Amino acid sequence: MRKVVKDLNNIPASLVSKEAIDSLQNIIDTKDNSLIKSDIYRGKYLKTDGSKGDEVVEKLAEIYHGKCAYCEERTLIYIEHYRPKGNVQGSRHGGYYWLCYEWSNLLPACHECNKIGGSKGTQFPVSNKHLTHADCLTNNQKINPVKVKAAYLNSKEAPFLLHPEIDEPKEFLAFEIDANKNGVSIIGIDGIGGRGDKAIGICNLNRQPLLLNRLDYINNYVNTEIKKIFAKLSKGSISKEMFREEMKELFQKLDSHKTDEKRTFTLLRWFVMESADNFHKLAISNLPRNEQEVALAFFKAYKNGTL
Ligand SMILES: [Zn+2]
Known part of the structure; x- marks a missing residue:
């Protein structure tokens, strides 16, 4: 993992389209995760030659140079919701459904880092408390554009998983030759059970x-x-x-x-x-x-x- 700069003002059109706004309102009103549309968060569009493209995937691939945000291998890009959109493993939190189309919550990840079972899946442990939709509203109950940004949410929740657009991974991660000489492992350097260790565990970054x-x-x-x-x-x-x-x-x-x-x-x-x-x-x-x-x-x- 390394620090990545993403322009949060240059948002893929599909994420701020009328369809996205209407869909999000519907999801929020019903709290029904099944209404989340992958076509919107992937940014499906029709190219001039008639073939289909995925605007968000393409943009993330460009920003991250086709690499996974977590393991840094070149990969087929899957859209990863940093804060899980469905549910949060080990918690009664119903998932951050209101962030399903939020640009700062979308990262490119490989299947191996992102999959359920052994890798990130719906894991999102935090030091403080998982925030809810109500925590991200203005006084008149509208979505507060600042409070849905990953930087704000991280400052409140203190998640263990590093965010490559917010955190400086150099401060949390280092490398060493594996004791069995089978490879180079990644290690946390901010203390046992610190964010480095946890991020490695969540994304299974020491898989063979x-x-x-x-x-x-x-x-x-x-x-x-x-x-x-x-x-x-x-x-x-x-x-x-x-x-x-x-x-x-x-x-x-x-x-x-x-x-x-x-x-x-x-x-x-x-x-x-x-x-x-x-x-x-x-x-x-x-x-x-x-x-x-x-x-x-x-x-x-x-x-x-x-x-
Ligand atoms: Zn990966």
């Missing part, structure tokens, strides 16, 4: 395929590249000066990748390059001790601008 895919990035884009440069030096096919140049070029490449949001696992890419300690633990801990020391010294020099 994710552990392996994160490790695949480390192995293929970082560790293997470093090993190749060391191998060239030990074979004598490059000089010490060329070795220094190649290490520097690799670090520069990794630095450019960490801000390239089109790539998967942006937060992991950032994390590996953030500090010598992170780089050491994640990228080079399987190298021979002397190579670890050299690579670490070069990394520190790179970070200091002296490489």
